[in-house]
Amino acid sequence: MKALRATAIAFLVLVALASIFASFVAPAHYAYQFRELPDAGPSHQHLLGTDDLGRDRFARVLYGTRVSLLLAPTAALISSLLALIIGGIAGFVGGWVERIVMAATDLFLSMPWLFLLLTVRAMLPLNTAPILSVVITFALLGCLGWAGAARVICTDARTKRLADFVLLARASGHSGIRLLWRHLMPNLKPVVLAQFWISIPVFILAEANLGMLGLGVAEPLPSWGSLLRELQSYPAVSGQPWLFAPLLLFVMVVGSFHFVLRTEESVL
Amino acid sequence: MNRLVMHILRELPKHGLKLLLTLLVGCFFAATLVRVAPGFGVDEEQLDIRLSTQSVESIRNSQAAKESLPAFYADFATRLLHGDLGTSRTLQQPVKQLISDRLPETLKSVSLALIFGWTLGISLAMISVAARSRAADAFFSFSCGVLLCIPAALWALLFLLARAPERLILGLIVFPKVYNFSRNLLLRGANDLHVLSAHARGLSTVRILAWHIFPPAAPQLLAVLGISVSITLAAAVPVEALCDLPGIGQLAWKAALGRDLYLLTTLSILVTAMTLLANSVCELLGSMFHARPA
Numbered sequence: 114m115k116a117l118r119a120t121a122i123a124f125l126v127l128v129a130l131a132s133i134f135a136s137f138v139a140p141a142h143y144a145y146q147f148r149e150l151p152d153a154g155p156s157h158q159h160l161l162g163t164d165d166l167g168r169d170r171f172a173r174v175l176y177g178t179r180v181s182l183l184l185a186p187t188a189a190l191i192s193s194l195l196a197l198i199i200g201g202i203a204g205f206v207g208g209w210v211e212r213i214v215m216a217a218t219d220l221f222l223s224m225p226w227l228f229l230l231l232t233v234r235a236m237l238p239l240n241t242a243p244i245l246s247v248v249i250t251f252a253l254l255g256c257l258g259w260a261g262a263a264r265v266i267c268t269d270a271r272t273k274r275l276a277d278f279v280l281l282a283r284a285s286g287h288s289g290i291r292l293l294w295r296h297l298m299p300n301l302k303p304v305v306l307a308q309f310w311i312s313i314p315v316f317i318l319a320e321a322n323l324g325m326l327g328l329g330v331a332e333p334l335p336s337w338g339s340l341l342r343e344l345q346s347y348p349a350v351s352g353q354p355w356l357f358a359p360l361l362l363f364v365m366v367v368g369s370f371h372f373v374l375r376t377e378e379s380v381l
Numbered sequence: 382m383n384r385l386v387m388h389i390l391r392e393l394p395k396h397g398l399k400l401l402l403t404l405l406v407g408c409f410f411a412a413t414l415v416r417v418a419p420g421f422g423v424d425e426e427q428l429d430i431r432l433s434t435q436s437v438e439s440i441r442n443s444q445a446a447k448e449s450l451p452a453f454y455a456d457f458a459t460r461l462l463h464g465d466l467g468t469s470r471t472l473q474q475p476v477k478q479l480i481s482d483r484l485p486e487t488l489k490s491v492s493l494a495l496i497f498g499w500t501l502g503i504s505l506a507m508i509s510v511a512a513r514s515r516a517a518d519a520f521f522s523f524s525c526g527v528l529l530c531i532p533a534a535l536w537a538l539l540f541l542l543a544r545a546p547e548r549l550i551l552g553l554i555v556f557p558k559v560y561n562f563s564r565n566l567l568l569r570g571a572n573d574l575h576v577l578s579a580h581a582r583g584l585s586t587v588r589i590l591a592w593h594i595f596p597p598a599a600p601q602l603l604a605v606l607g608i609s610v611s612i613t614l615a616a617a618v619p620v621e622a623l624c625d626l627p628g629i630g631q632l633a634w635k636a637a638l639g640r641d642l643y644l645l646t647t648l649s650i651l652v653t654a655m656t657l658l659a660n661s662v663c664e665l666l667g668s669m670f671h672a673r674p675a
């Protein structure tokens with residue numbers, strides 16, 4: 114099990130490094146069009162061939178991985194911080210504040226979040242610049258994904274509020290904000306970190322769903338969602354198995370995340 | 382029996398009130414979202430190039446007077462109470478009509494998915510727990526792990542490519558989650574001392590599962606059932622959109638592409654109500670197990 118876990122971590126690190134250094138690894142820029150080579154098959158120059166506009170698929174997979182793999186943790190960071198602030202304060206203060214915050218959290222959780230995501234996404238312009246579409250997509254994921262984590266953090270904060278070390282600090286005359294900042298927040302770190310890691314594959318999957326529905330990252334910027342969307346055209350896929358490379362990479366990356374998280378859970 | 386009925390009667394108003402309050406808050410948020418959305422209150426008439434600046438200004442002022450915030454909320458609530466859900470901007474049809482046409486399709490897909498996903502998930506979890514075989518457990522867990530890595534939209538595409546029946550997709554999305562939860566719950570129950578003792582006394586596996594493992598796990602399993610309704614409804618959006626199934630998921634996708642907020646918010650409230658109702662029913666059924674006399 115340990116060896117498998119190490120392999121999964123090594124794979125994730127390798128994919129992350131390859132995507133970070135995509136400009137060195139990839140043979141061309143993701144938007145560069147080889148006009149003389151549209152829909153080409155795999156070759157030494159283009160490992161995964163080219164798309165209908167002559168763009169190198171391997172480069173697009175690497176850059177798409179960079180977008181999804183680097184921005185999903187950013188979205189997870191936003192949602193974890195929101196959850197820490199909302200859940201941590203609610204659990205620490207307790208009473209009616211906690212009840213109101215938890216009622217709001219329940220309302221958020223009772224909405225299937227793809228519907229919520231679609232509703233909020235529809236409020237924003239759909240024909241945005243590619244970079245802005247990336248920011249909108251992942252900021253939305255981060256801002257809407259806090260509810261579940263806030264509930265867990267609130268429960269933990271409530272338990273910690275009644276713990277001996279907080280009682281002792283309170284008895285020593287520490288004020289509310291100091292107690293929260295210096296004593297409670299650092300002790301919530303393990304739960305927040307766990308929520309952060311759990312959120313990453315969830316956000317990768319959510320971005321893929323949004324991208325495949327045409328509501329995610331805009332062209333020409335690649336993301337896993339837009340790359341997987343290419344599978345939509347049956348004539349293009351039949352007889353071209355290399356088109357499944359993004360799918361394979363996607364499943365392996367998300368699977369590795371799940372596996373590492375699961376083994377971490379069992380170790381704890 | 383009387384005790385159970387009394388328990389349900391006691392819990393029912395609490396759940397009803399919770400549902401009502403959540404819907405009220407949901408409607409308030411939906412109305413706010415529609416009101417603050419960019420482009421709200423803009424009349425197509427304003428785009429007529431023959432109109433002078435003064436005329437456009439006058440149209441805007443009359444629109445603003447009609448759509449003041451309190452008047453807007455009052456109008457929204459009155460229409461809602463009269464069953465008028467507004468008209469879809471993109472599809473030019475009453476929202477009520479659109480929903481009543483498409484809801485049965487989604488309900489059919491969701492029901493089939495729940496039946497399929499739960500039957501498969503629970504059966505495999507039972508086999509995994511009863512067989513006590515590490516190989517079977519590892520195989521099922523690995524398969525479910527792989528299934529969990531595939532987003533709903535991708536399932537829809539793969540099924541389209543394979544020309545497989547689309548209605549199975551939602552079931553396949555629910556199944557690994559059901560398996561994971563129920564396997565963990567049943568495994569925890571199977572390691573309880575009284576269950577080990579029952580094994581040692583020679584009770585059959587079926588009897589142990591039915592009498593000693595399932596009843597304590599039932600409230601949590603029912604809670605998972607409630608959650609799986611929400612998961613299935615969310616997954617219905619990409620599946621119906623990509624497989625061209627005329628349900629409310631496809632409607633939500635079309636509304637999102639057309640920025641039709643009236644339709645989208647109404648659909649979100651409807652789906653929230655369905656989720657809350659499912660969760661309340663499951664919670665109520667689960668609490669019956671706690672209230673059951675020993």
